[in-house]
Amino acid sequence: MENQKSKIGVYICHCGGNISDYVDIEKVKNLIAREEGVHLVNNMMFTCSDSAQVDIVNDIKENNLDGMVVASCSPKLHLLTFRDVAKRAGLNQYNYIHANIREQCSWAHSDKTELATDKAVRIIRAAISKVRLSETLEQIEIPAINTAVVVGAGVSGMRSAIELADQGTNVYLIEKDHFVGGRVSQWGKLFPTEEPGENLVERLYHKVKERENITLFTGAEIKAVNGSVGNFELDVHITPRYINGMCDEAIQDQVLKACHAEVDDEFNFGLTKRKAIYKNYPNAYPETPVVDMDLCDKCGECLKICDGRITLDQKEENISIKAGAILLNTGFDPYEPKEGEYGYKQVDNVITLQQFKRLIESNGDKLVYNGKKIRDIAYIYCVGSRDAKGENKHCSRYCCTSAIHTAVDAKTKFKNIRNYHVTRGIRTYGKQETLFTDSSRQGDTYFQFFEGAMPTVENENGKALIKVKDALTQNEDIEFTADLVVLVTGMVARKDENLVNIFKVPVGSDKFYNEIHNKLRPVETVIEGLFIAGGCQSPKNIRATMASTLAASAKANSLIQSGMIALEPIVAKVNPELCEWCGACDDLCTYNAFEKVEYEGKTVAKVNEAMCKGCGACTPVCPTNAIDVVSLSDTEIETMIDSFVRDVEFATTTTEEKADSFAEVVDFEKQVRVLPELSQRILDSLETEPKAIPDIAKELGVAADDVLYHLMSLRKYGMIKDTDEINEDEYYLYELKK
Amino acid sequence: MSDYQPKILVFSSEKISDPAIDLAGLLKKHYSPLVYNITLQCTSSVKPRWILHALRSGIDGVFIASDGTDCAYRSDCSDLTNKSIAKAQEVMKEKGIDLSRVKMAALCSVCADPFVNHMKSFSETLANLGSIKNEIGQKDG
Numbered sequence: 001m002e003n004q005k006s007k008i009g010v011y012i013c014h015c016g017g018n019i020s021d022y023v024d025i026e027k028v029k030n031l032i033a034r035e036e037g038v039h040l041v042n043n044m045m046f047t048c049s050d051s052a053q054v055d056i057v058n059d060i061k062e063n064n065l066d067g068m069v070v071a072s073c074s075p076k077l078h079l080l081t082f083r084d085v086a087k088r089a090g091l092n093q094y095n096y097i098h099a100n101i102r103e104q105c106s107w108a109h110s111d112k113t114e115l116a117t118d119k120a121v122r123i124i125r126a127a128i129s130k131v132r133l134s135e136t137l138e139q140i141e142i143p144a145i146n147t148a149v150v151v152g153a154g155v156s157g158m159r160s161a162i163e164l165a166d167q168g169t170n171v172y173l174i175e176k177d178h179f180v181g182g183r184v185s186q187w188g189k190l191f192p193t194e195e196p197g198e199n200l201v202e203r204l205y206h207k208v209k210e211r212e213n214i215t216l217f218t219g220a221e222i223k224a225v226n227g228s229v230g231n232f233e234l235d236v237h238i239t240p241r242y243i244n245g246m247c248d249e250a251i252q253d254q255v256l257k258a259c260h261a262e263v264d265d266e267f268n269f270g271l272t273k274r275k276a277i278y279k280n281y282p283n284a285y286p287e288t289p290v291v292d293m294d295l296c297d298k299c300g301e302c303l304k305i306c307d308g309r310i311t312l313d314q315k316e317e318n319i320s321i322k323a324g325a326i327l328l329n330t331g332f333d334p335y336e337p338k339e340g341e342y343g344y345k346q347v348d349n350v351i352t353l354q355q356f357k358r359l360i361e362s363n364g365d366k367l368v369y370n371g372k373k374i375r376d377i378a379y380i381y382c383v384g385s386r387d388a389k390g391e392n393k394h395c396s397r398y399c400c401t402s403a404i405h406t407a408v409d410a411k412t413k414f415k416n417i418r419n420y421h422v423t424r425g426i427r428t429y430g431k432q433e434t435l436f437t438d439s440s441r442q443g444d445t446y447f448q449f450f451e452g453a454m455p456t457v458e459n460e461n462g463k464a465l466i467k468v469k470d471a472l473t474q475n476e477d478i479e480f481t482a483d484l485v486v487l488v489t490g491m492v493a494r495k496d497e498n499l500v501n502i503f504k505v506p507v508g509s510d511k512f513y514n515e516i517h518n519k520l521r522p523v524e525t526v527i528e529g530l531f532i533a534g535g536c537q538s539p540k541n542i543r544a545t546m547a548s549t550l551a552a553s554a555k556a557n558s559l560i561q562s563g564m565i566a567l568e569p570i571v572a573k574v575n576p577e578l579c580e581w582c583g584a585c586d587d588l589c590t591y592n593a594f595e596k597v598e599y600e601g602k603t604v605a606k607v608n609e610a611m612c613k614g615c616g617a618c619t620p621v622c623p624t625n626a627i628d629v630v631s632l633s634d635t636e637i638e639t640m641i642d643s644f645v646r647d648v649e650f651a652t653t654t655t656e657e658k659a660d661s662f663a664e665v666v667d668f669e670k671q672v673r674v675l676p677e678l679s680q681r682i683l684d685s686l687e688t689e690p691k692a693i694p695d696i697a698k699e700l701g702v703a704a705d706d707v708l709y710h711l712m713s714l715r716k717y718g719m720i721k722d723t724d725e726i727n728e729d730e731y732y733l734y735e736l737k738k
Numbered sequence: 739m740s741d742y743q744p745k746i747l748v749f750s751s752e753k754i755s756d757p758a759i760d761l762a763g764l765l766k767k768h769y770s771p772l773v774y775n776i777t778l779q780c781t782s783s784v785k786p787r788w789i790l791h792a793l794r795s796g797i798d799g800v801f802i803a804s805d806g807t808d809c810a811y812r813s814d815c816s817d818l819t820n821k822s823i824a825k826a827q828e829v830m831k832e833k834g835i836d837l838s839r840v841k842m843a844a845l846c847s848v849c850a851d852p853f854v855n856h857m858k859s860f861s862e863t864l865a866n867l868g869s870i871k872n873e874i875g876q877k878d879g
């Protein structure tokens with residue numbers, strides 16, 4: 001171990017009140033200043049702000065600091081930010097240690113501020129003791145294959161493959177179904193472009209096929225994964241189509257007719273049947289139909305007609321592929337209501353929105369369901385969404401828009417239908433609001449119910465009777481009959497335990513795949529090299545799907561394209577003096593990281609840094625305690641424990657002193673200009689006159705949300721105040737507190 | 739229930755259980771402020787001597803938030819961690835330290851509620867046992 005660090009800088013963040021509202025920063029600062037090795041302690045309103053970062057860099061340089069502790073939010077958010085600060089200041093990034101005093105202190109203990117302050121001191125002390133012992137380390141470089149596996153060839157997966165390929169990454173695109181396009185090919189006209197989903201799928205498919213560095217596998221499922229970031233190895237099972245290449249269209253039609261085996265057509269959500277030899281829809285891609293071997297009884301009828309392309313004895317295959325990164329784009333399932341939910345599967349004319357979409361597509365110029373002409377249609381909203389007490393608490397976001405869009409589309413196609421919308425309050429956010437106007441203009445009727453009083457659907461003489469307590473007419477009980485009830489169902493996570501088990505992808509309480517951080521790292525998972533995008537992450541329309549898809553593609557490409565990945569040097573290390581080569585560590589390590597080497601006349605274990613993942617599982621099994629994980633050695637852990645238990649001795653402060661100290665901090669904050677740049681610009685803008693948030697946002701060319709956030713912090717610090725005045729749009733004005 | 743406020747040391751893992759502890763804070767779900775956390779890569783690396791050091795230094799209980807089957811490194815992470823715990827407990831038994839002062843449970847990355855509930859029940863168990871100092875003091879001389 002190198003000499004202990006003795007010139008440590010400690011930076012304590014107020015986080016605009018998120019920490020300092022609950023932790024007495026001034027007290028913490030005074031106590032920390034007395035710790036061994038601490039050269040200076042500074043508190044800052046936002047440590048992560050650009051100006052604060054510059055101040056820290058200057059501090060480190062001017063004072064020749066040899067260690068740094070930042071006490072702020074979770075390191076999951078800003079570890080990289082401050083490592084970068086250390087690097088800019090010429091300090092080794094591993095001589096900086098982070099202390100989490102927000103998520104694990106001020107927020108968790110906002111109910112007990114004195115004890116939160118006490119805990120903050122202990123957490124920072126532990127970080128200081130760790131930094132004192134910290135070594136100067138370099139990252140380990142490992143080779144990465146510039147190939148990505150994209151799982152799922154819906155619009156998200158295909159777009160991802162195209163993007164990655166254009167950035168120079170080879171792509172294996174793995175689709176479970178025999179046809180590409182996912183859900184979008186099922187929806188007919190899409191909002192807002194009015195382009196049929198099939199066309200969008202067709203365009204993307206051709207782009208995929210044009211690129212030589214994309215290999216598409218359909219009927220393909222991942223069975224196992226080995227290795228890790230940079231070098232994953234995947235076992236893929238491929239079910240063949242049992243048909244070789246495209247056949248003549250006329251023959252294809254005859255073959256489809258000749259096949260006698262039938263099953264409910266999943267593509268049409270069971271509204272129709274399909275044969276054992278089938279295509280999802282006539283224009284589905286790849287063009288060649290497929291034989292469903294689970295259904296086919298090998299009667300041989302098709303073989304009599306076909307020109308030799310059908311080969312029922314094709315074999316299933318298992319292939320192995322290698323990739324540096326994996327992107328999951330496996331989409332979602334539309335919610336399937338429970339039997340009896342609003343009469344589903346009990347009252348004849350109750351169907352789901354997804355079924356209605358297929359019904360519109362498969363009907364000519366008249367709308368017919370179960371042989372009956374449809375005139376009056378009732379849409380019941382939020383089925384399988386916003387269920388506070390049930391499984392699906394989330395709003396699926398797409399469904400209000402989709403239901404109204406579908407109703408407008410249906411009315412355009414089938415002139416004499418009438419639409420009745422039974423909603424829980426319409427959420428056609430953003431530009432989608434114009435649809436609502438179109439629908440109202442064409443004469444659609446709207447009712448609204450609340451969660452406590454749900455509408456009901458019953459059978460009445462072959463029609464559906466809908467009863468609703470309508471909030472729009474002062475809770476009047478309204479009853480009407482409809483020929484068809486469309487349940488506006490939400491989006492739920494795809495039932496796919498398999499992938500969760502194989503990849504160990506974390507899932508949230510809503511069962512969708514979970515990113516590292518909703519705002520800051522929205523497409524990465526805790527598993528390095530594994531990314532998520534599109535409908536498998538949360539309910540999304542195509543626009544939001546594409547935004548996350550492009551982000552994930554860019555992230556994956558930038559990780560592997562250089563052929564090298566820098567890994568943390570946090571690996572196991574064997575002390576050869578203590579090792580007596582017993583092989584226990586070698587037996588235990590599943591990553592084969594141990595080698596046998598000679599050391600001063602004896603055989604000892606040595607860790608191969610590129611193979612070691614740093615899990616540390618080997619460390620407790622060594623009988624001579626010869627193994628430690630770098631930065632988590634016995635000494636480091638044990639001194640951290642000592643720092644936690646050592647008593648914190650506060651001098652008692654009176655309420656007046658507290659108030660003075662707070663005023664001092666505010667003063668201090670004002671003086672030292674640690675304000676984020678935007679806060680400062682807002683203050684400058686308010687110099688001239690009081691202003692409202694949207695006006696400030698417009699003037700500074702930034703988002704209103706950002707202005708709001710900074711404004712609230714400035715108000716908390718007594719630097720601005722709200723006025724009673726409003727502008728012409730009825731927004732309150734804020735002014736400087738002089 | 740006793741009024742004693744026990745100190746708890748948590749060993750968590752960087753990728754799975756530590757995010758759950760963060761999430762508890764983010765959601766302002768409260769637990770005892772005498773809970774301190776050391777984040778490791780994987781809890782299978784906890785050495786029995788760390789557990790013993792903590793107890794000897796005045797930590798009343800050690801809670802290991804393992805990743806269970808979610809562990810990104812090893813599917814047997816909880817089994818391995820259990821082995822270290824068992825070794826520590828052998829020594830604890832010898833020294834007359836109550837074995838329930840060390841506890842392991844698997845947490846997923848969004849297990850904020852389970853974490854808080856574990857902290858509440860573990861605090862209660864430890865409060866009833868009283869200070870570790872008494873236990874070590876009495877029995878170990």
Ligand SMILES: Cc1cc2nc3c(=O)[nH]c(=O)nc-3n(C[C@H](O)[C@H](O)[C@H](O)COP(=O)(O)OP(=O)(O)OC[C@H]3O[C@@H](n4cnc5c(N)ncnc54)[C@H](O)[C@@H]3O)c2cc1C
Nearest residue numbers: 152154155156176182183190191330331332534535541542
């Ligand atoms: C009724 C309805 C109407 C909609 N209308 C619109 C609209 O008008 N405009 C709009 O913008 N959005 C609309 N949406 C939303 C749109 O459907 C989604 O944004 C889009 O489908 C998301 O694309 P995706 O590729 O992420 O998922 P998906 O479309 O679900 O595709 C996922 C693909 O992954 C494959 N897959 C799944 N699991 C595996 C596996 N284990 N291995 C290999 N492959 C796998 C699937 O077979 C599928 O091909 C609508 C949604 C619904 C429910």
Ligand code: SF4
Nearest residue numbers: 579580582583585622
């Ligand atoms: S377990 Fe310890 S003693 Fe045995 S070979 Fe590994 S490092 Fe050496």
Ligand code: SF4
Nearest residue numbers: 589612613615616618
């Ligand atoms: S730390 Fe984990 S990966 Fe590294 S040598 Fe030990 S057991 Fe193997």
